[in-house]
Amino acid sequence: MVWDVLNVIGTIAFAISGAIIAMEEEYDILGVYILGFATAFGGGTVRNILIDLPLSHIWQQNILFYIAILVIGIVFFLPNSWIESYSKWAWGVFFDAIGLGAFAIQGALYAYNMNHPLIAVVVAAALTGAGGGVIRDLLARRQPLILKKEMYAVWAMMGGLIVGLGLANHDILLYFVLALIVACRMLAHHYGWQLPRKKRKGEESSA
């Protein structure tokens, strides 16, 4: 039940993020819907493909589909100034972090319960949590932001690692993992944490 609520929050947050980027690219209302859906459901789709889960599961999420349809419609008709506020708003980051965490844990559990090796569990967590955003950015012809900013996928992978090592073998522990992912994501956003990247011009390599 709690996980259902978290899934709903995550779906809403991801659908909104896709819809906003589509509007920035001046896509029409269908494009806004496609990008919203791709962001909300794309990560889970790619995960199912990669760990040999049938995709029919995706098509049974009827309630989540209706919620996404409603939410994207609302976003489309809201005044632009509200949308700009949302993007800067701490609650927006918070909802997105819940989506990242809930999706990552759910993806990791799928792979873990299929006895996939550890690396598959970590990848499933990263794809489920952050894969929708990559698909969104590809469809909007943007550089995939999660490859550059605020260690986004790292927190999903951290969650996948904990699940994959069998350290979260109780429901209560999964909530701790979720809280950890959300906290890390919020702190990374607030303090602008970055993973090291390679300097290019003028300087020698610094990692």
Place this chain on the structure above:
Amino acid sequence: MVWDVLNVIGTIAFAISGAIIAMEEEYDILGVYILGFATAFGGGTVRNILIDLPLSHIWQQNILFYIAILVIGIVFFLPNSWIESYSKWAWGVFFDAIGLGAFAIQGALYAYNMNHPLIAVVVAAALTGAGGGVIRDLLARRQPLILKKEMYAVWAMMGGLIVGLGLANHDILLYFVLALIVACRMLAHHYGWQLPRKKRKGEESSA
């Protein structure tokens, strides 16, 4: 038999559209073939993946493959002026519309006969009809045009909706759906119909 002919027309129209865009991007002849094939067969491939159909079916379309190989070769060797004419030519839009309609109906029927929920039928129609064009645009590093122009995917979804609601339970009715899609697509192209999009600078939201 009639559907086979429609499929051939659609494959030819889609292969040509991929080949032309590849030549505009100055891809070499292999790139022209890859983009032509991706446009003609990419939509059906993605659809099969998403509705859990085996892909071996794709590899049995031998005649369509040979037709695509031939057509793309012809396009490559035609004078540029002929290609420019084709792009502006109403028959080109007409053939493309037949491809959109035939592929959309075929995709919708696949999903419908597998008892997938309505939304899966609509998505299968959209992917089969318009998905090849999205793959084409991604490989050519262009903004997916169908997200912005002339309601392209809408007509495929309309067809999917009619099929998914069980309203086209007779062959003769499927031809009506095809004619409807083709007519809508031609009218949308001719009159430049657009779905609403969000204004961004200066104005407040207008849907």
Place this chain on the structure above:
Amino acid sequence: MVWDVLNVIGTIAFAISGAIIAMEEEYDILGVYILGFATAFGGGTVRNILIDLPLSHIWQQNILFYIAILVIGIVFFLPNSWIESYSKWAWGVFFDAIGLGAFAIQGALYAYNMNHPLIAVVVAAALTGAGGGVIRDLLARRQPLILKKEMYAVWAMMGGLIVGLGLANHDILLYFVLALIVACRMLAHHYGWQLPRKKRKGEESSA
């Protein structure tokens, strides 16, 4: 055994090529890893999807994963000047050619042993050999280089054609095919061989 060594060489060469492009795009260290992995393992993943092979196979390549993790880490911490040298270095092209050839033959054999039609064998060879590079370029928002340069995918397809026609029905012959692919790739690089492409401005078509 020999093929295992060739696979390792190919994986290393492809992982390096993905990592270098990620660093050129100023991705952070996670982005460098993702692009390195996508290049090394993406081609085989897409091939498995397209010829209906389960993907669980991908997840059992534990040794290759550890090698890729190590190699990408080393590349990240190397001085920039070394990396620039690598890109220009003939051995770099040679290793990449081994990867292209070994992956193409492996992909072709998979499809051939599943009794797929000839065109599927050729496509499987091309995807396994060159697909990782396409995924790499898409994620880095670059024009897929293999669609334009030095007939890259052609050699993989040539290998697929030989395997698919049943001409390489002995291990020793497969080594000849590999040597042929590597030799063609090196010659094409050295002499700047190009497939024909279409002239656009001013001139009439010249194929």
